[in-house]
Amino acid sequence: MGVTEKVAQAVSRAPMIALLGNPNCGKTALFNRLTGARQKVANYAGVTIDRKEGHFTSPAGHAFKVLDLPGAYSLKAHTPDEEITRDVVAGLRAGETAPDLVVCVVDATNLRLNLRLALEVQRLGLPMILCLNMVDVARKRGIEIDADRLARELGMTVVETVAVQSGGEKSLLRALDELGPLAPVKARPLAAIDTVSVEDTQREVRRILSVATNNIQGSETGTDKIDNVVLHPVVGPVILAVLMFLIFQAVFSWAEAPMELIEGTFGAIGEAVQGVMAEGVLRSLLVDGVIAGVGGVIVFLPQILILFFFILVLEDCGYLPRAAFLLDRLMGGVGLSGRAFIPLLSSFACAIPGVMAARTIQNPRDRLVTIMIAPLMTCSARLPVYALLIAAFIPDREVGGIFNLQGLVLFVLYFAGIISAMIVAWVMKRTMGAKRRHALMLELPNYHVPNLRNLAIGLWERAKIFLLRVGTLILTLTILLWALSSFPGAPEGAIHPPIYYSVAGIIGRALEFVFAPIGFNWQICIALVPGMAAREVAVGALGTVYALSQTGDEVATALAPLLASTWSMATALSLLTWYVYAPQCLATLSVVKRETGHTRYALMMAGYMFGLAYAASFIVYQTARLLGA
Numbered sequence: 001m002g003v004t005e006k007v008a009q010a011v012s013r014a015p016m017i018a019l020l021g022n023p024n025c026g027k028t029a030l031f032n033r034l035t036g037a038r039q040k041v042a043n044y045a046g047v048t049i050d051r052k053e054g055h056f057t058s059p060a061g062h063a064f065k066v067l068d069l070p071g072a073y074s075l076k077a078h079t080p081d082e083e084i085t086r087d088v089v090a091g092l093r094a095g096e097t098a099p100d101l102v103v104c105v106v107d108a109t110n111l112r113l114n115l116r117l118a119l120e121v122q123r124l125g126l127p128m129i130l131c132l133n134m135v136d137v138a139r140k141r142g143i144e145i146d147a148d149r150l151a152r153e154l155g156m157t158v159v160e161t162v163a164v165q166s167g168g169e170k171s172l173l174r175a176l177d178e179l180g181p182l183a184p185v186k187a188r189p190l191a192a193i194d195t196v197s198v199e200d201t202q203r204e205v206r207r208i209l210s211v212a213t214n215n216i217q218g219s220e221t222g223t224d225k226i227d228n229v230v231l232h233p234v235v236g237p238v239i240l241a242v243l244m245f246l247i248f249q250a251v252f253s254w255a256e257a258p259m260e261l262i263e264g265t266f267g268a269i270g271e272a273v274q275g276v277m278a279e280g281v282l283r284s285l286l287v288d289g290v291i292a293g294v295g296g297v298i299v300f301l302p303q304i305l306i307l308f309f310f311i312l313v314l315e316d317c318g319y320l321p322r323a324a325f326l327l328d329r330l331m332g333g334v335g336l337s338g339r340a341f342i343p344l345l346s347s348f349a350c351a352i353p354g355v356m357a358a359r360t361i362q363n364p365r366d367r368l369v370t371i372m373i374a375p376l377m378t379c380s381a382r383l384p385v386y387a388l389l390i391a392a393f394i395p396d397r398e399v400g401g402i403f404n405l406q407g408l409v410l411f412v413l414y415f416a417g418i419i420s421a422m423i424v425a426w427v428m429k430r431t432m433g434a435k436r437r438h439a440l441m442l443e444l445p446n447y448h449v450p451n452l453r454n455l456a457i458g459l460w461e462r463a464k465i466f467l468l469r470v471g472t473l474i475l476t477l478t479i480l481l482w483a484l485s486s487f488p489g490a491p492e493g494a495i496h497p498p499i500y501y502s503v504a505g506i507i508g509r510a511l512e513f514v515f516a517p518i519g520f521n522w523q524i525c526i527a528l529v530p531g532m533a534a535r536e537v538a539v540g541a542l543g544t545v546y547a548l549s550q551t552g553d554e555v556a557t558a559l560a561p562l563l564a565s566t567w568s569m570a571t572a573l574s575l576l577t578w579y580v581y582a583p584q585c586l587a588t589l590s591v592v593k594r595e596t597g598h599t600r601y602a603l604m605m606a607g608y609m610f611g612l613a614y615a616a617s618f619i620v621y622q623t624a625r626l627l628g629a
């Protein structure tokens with residue numbers, strides 16, 4: 001038997017540990033530390049929305065399987081993500097038994113809230129360890145917890161951990177090794193444990209805290225002082241607006257140098273290949289297909305990373321739920337709950353995690369509306385499209401002495417998506433029958449300085465996702481497009497470049513009939529088709545289409561100036577508008593179908609977004625033309 005097979009066999013027989021706890025107490029951080037995984041950790045409730053399995057070996061050589069679960073306040077699940085947690089620990093999931101051991105992770109700075117779940121879970125009768133996490137923060141705040149006394153009161157092992165410090169998990173590992181073999185236990189049915197009232201549980205928590213801790217609960221902390229400013233009704237929104245604005249400025253100004261470097265490199269490679277290879281199909285594939293197409297997309301990596309740098313910092317320091325709090329009034333005005341904020345914010349990375357994060361929303365209508373508008377948030381796949389067109393058509397100059405016009409336009413595009421989403425939400429809520437809205441119940445976590453390692457991992461993961469997409473999906477589609485655009489080739493006595501007569505050219509010219517009223521030429525129409533698979537593909541596709549439209553020996557890696565000289569401003573604005581609305585992403589539509597359980601919602605989404613895209617582009621194009629653009 002090979003080593004990997006031995007490991008696999010040991011793992012399959014290993015006991016299963018479930019990490020359970022309130023949202024934001026550090027379960028995922030602990031999971032990552034135990035298993036070496038890189039699951040998303042961030043400073044707000046509701047980061048983990050699905051079960052995630054991993055495994056590790058303890059210092060004494062025992063193998064364990066471990067489950068990271070969505071945070072829950074109680075086993076009485078209110079949201080789809082809490083249901084996952086409840087079903088896993090109660091052994092209700094199809095084909096799964098209850099875990100062999102529950103490690104209940106609690107935030108040591110907030111035992112009053114956290115211990116309630118621990119007591120509730122204890123009634124299931126499963127072997128259990130209580131993990132006092134964030135003891136570093138608790139100590140700093142003068143909270144003293146007598147772990148031995150707590151252990152006696154609860155009748156279970158209690159360990160102290162710091163999930164974000166290397167070695168911070170040691171006490172848990174030691175406790176696991178001391179546990180000895182775990183006999184299989186059947187969890188008590190949920191109905192049987194539902195006999196103690198919340199009030200009684202809370203009374204018991206208070207009693208335990210009074211004997212096992214010094215009962216210090218948050219005197220005014222640094223967090224409160226910051227919040228006095230950040231959540232101030234006037235100053236707060238101003239800070240939020242300035243912050244957002246600075247981010248978009250940075251996306252353009254900081255990215256300039258690295259982008260030029262990448263562009264220059266691809267240009268040089270293109271010219272080198274052009275120089276050493278004889279003219280022919282293979283050279284065209286490399287230069288017009290791979291280099292012009294893929295190179296055209298990779299250029300945008302720096303901008304994506306800059307945007308994510310800011311998002312990750314805001315996520316990790318604890319600002320995001322505050323932003324949700326500030327925007328709750330605005331969102332309430334259109335009938336959305338502040339809960340929708342995090343899913344919508346995740347959608348700025350990609351609508352797919354955004355749609356999935358809507359699982360944390362309790363009210364089914366709220367959840368559906370949030371899912372339906374999530375793709376209107378500007379995902380990072382739109383950034384290359386926006387950046388390309390802005391670089392080509394919007395002059396790089398200062399406005400009012402401080403703002404850069406390009407950054408300003410990008411801000412407007414993001415803003416257009418948000419405002420449109422709010423309007424759509426309002427209309428949907430109206431048609432579904434307006435419902436009284438619930439007060440926002442949102443935990444505001446303590447601020448902390450972003451963890452550099454987390455930040456680096458987050459950026460690295462982003463870069464990996466992007467480069468993987470470029471290397472697989474985008475490369476494949478670009479090559480396919482190159483082939484469709486190159487064959488069958490120009491007929492005798494042709495007056496246009498060969499692409500005009502190719503399969504793609506014929507499709508593009510057929511579609512042009514539909515899209516001419518919004519100012520799209522046949523080259524754009526060609527790019528829209530593979531762009532359905534993923535938005536950035538359109539940029540690569542335009543790169544290839546225009547490279548193939550070049551006559552003579554020019555290399556067209558610098559797409560922006562080429563577009564600037566061949567399109568009208570009206571066309572560029574229209575295409576930008578199209579990308580604000582069009583559902584150019586099949587993956588999102590299929591996730592919507594999966595998360596809602598109905599094909600009709602995916603179709604509804606595609607329908608309303610295409611409709612909006614066409615109408616908005618039509619208005620923008622015709623207006624711009626009237627104004628002579």
Ligand SMILES: Nc1nc2c(ncn2[C@@H]2O[C@H](COP(=O)(O)OP(=O)(O)OP(=O)(O)O)[C@@H](O)[C@H]2O)c(=O)[nH]1
Binds near residue numbers: 316
């Ligand atoms: N100082 C300190 N911070 C911690 C500790 N454990 C976790 N954190 C931070 O607490 C925040 C929440 O951590 P997560 O691991 O995402 O929490 P979670 O319990 O998985 O949260 P959900 O998935 O939302 O239920 C992150 O910002 C972590 O960096 C700790 O022991 N000490």
Ligand SMILES: [Mg+2]
Binds near residue numbers: 028047
């Ligand atoms: Mg988590």
